[in-house]
Amino acid sequence: MAQQLAMVIDAAKCIDCKACVAACKVANDVPEDQFRNWIKPTQDVPAPGVLTARAKFQPGACMHCDNPTCVDACPTGATYKDPETGEVVIDDDLCIGCGNCIPACPYHARFRNAAKRKADKCNYCPERRAAGLPPACVDTCPTKARVFGDVNDPESEAGRLYRKNKGRLTRVAARTDTKPNMFYVGDPGDPTWGGEAVVPASMVAMKEAAPLVKGVVALSGLGVLAMLGRQFLAGNDSKEDRDG
Amino acid sequence: MAKMHKRHDKSDILIHWFNAVCWVLLLLTGVGLIQNPAIDPFGSGYPEAMRSLVGGGGNLLAIHEGIGLVWIAGFILYLIVNFRGARFFLAEVFSVSPARDMGWMLKKMVLMTLGPKPLKAMGMDPELPAQGFYNMGQKAFAQVSVAGGVVIAVTGVIMYLSDRTFGAEATGWVSWSIALHFIAVGLVFAGLLVHIYMAAISPEERPGFKSMFTGAVPDDYAKHHHRLWWEKAETEGEQPTE
Structure with a gap:
């Protein structure tokens, strides 16, 4: 089975310290006010002295979906799902920053990088991985809430966590199931x-418009074929060019 | 040597073939840039092949952009060198005489595909109405090319500037430019197929094809294909080239 790089996150371990958010910005040189990852505080925000409130934190980023709607929205294939690793990749050389993919992500994981003027999102830190390091957010997490790896590999830490908890894993649900x-x-x-x-x-x-454009081209092509057919069947009877 | 009529300047001939070469290269590279199963004109395989040929999608984009800018620069240069020629061309191709030209267009389409018999059977005279410097078919294709060319150039420049100067608020312009660029190229390409057949393959337009190299057409060709232009040249005493 091909790889599927993924994150298995133990939300109970997250203490909302935002170290992952800061580390990602530094590692990937993400411009001011833009972020590749997040921690969502949900529901009750704990307040001092109130015992009913229970802190729940949800770290997140691009989820490298199996049904990536962002890829469907890209006209050039500048963003694509890598069949080897399962990552959703952005080819910076091919992307012109048209922005089609940004609203196509139901998790708002994409943004137009203000410095590069191209689509941007979590890419699991390929430079760090090439150097044998885990992604910056995973590396820096003090409670190790974020675990990264190939969930299809039962030997990897992420794969072990994935398998052990298979029955009770939660995914973020969206109106579009990606x-x-x-x-x-x-x-x-x-x-x-x-x-x-x-x-x-x-x-x-x-x-x-694509099928209509193809239809017009096909019609034109048929017309040419008809003219060619007549040219060969009827021969060249262009006597009209001669005078008298 | 037979009497000849001058039809194209050297700059006209040059811009025509320059445009043709650019179009071939831009089509080959541009179609390779579309890789989405819902749009991809040739289906899968072609974009991948083009990209691996030039060492990646980024390179293909850079080549396409480079040729596109040269194409636009070529037309600007032509307008500077031969503005009068361009004005004459535009005035000719956009002046349509509805009754005469529509009749020509319909009859010509029947003649080219089915021959004169259906026209005779319907009680129509298969003789084509006289045409001017350009016939209606040439005018129709020229109109589509000019309008399409402007759309293609403007949307191309918008896309080129997208990741160079535009901010996130301009992505609507860029995204619509992609769609319009694609549609405009498709429509001009449909016309281009007929243009290539009529001009280069159909035997009866052979003198017209040759004039796109030499600049002149023989007197009898002018008389039978562009009667109104020929009459004007005769009465106004235009100096025919020998």
């Missing part, structure tokens, strides 16, 4: 905040 590859052990709070994958009207228009 089959995210981010799994929560423990109570991550509200898991139903995911929105709808919105494909921009311009991309819808392009998809709708």
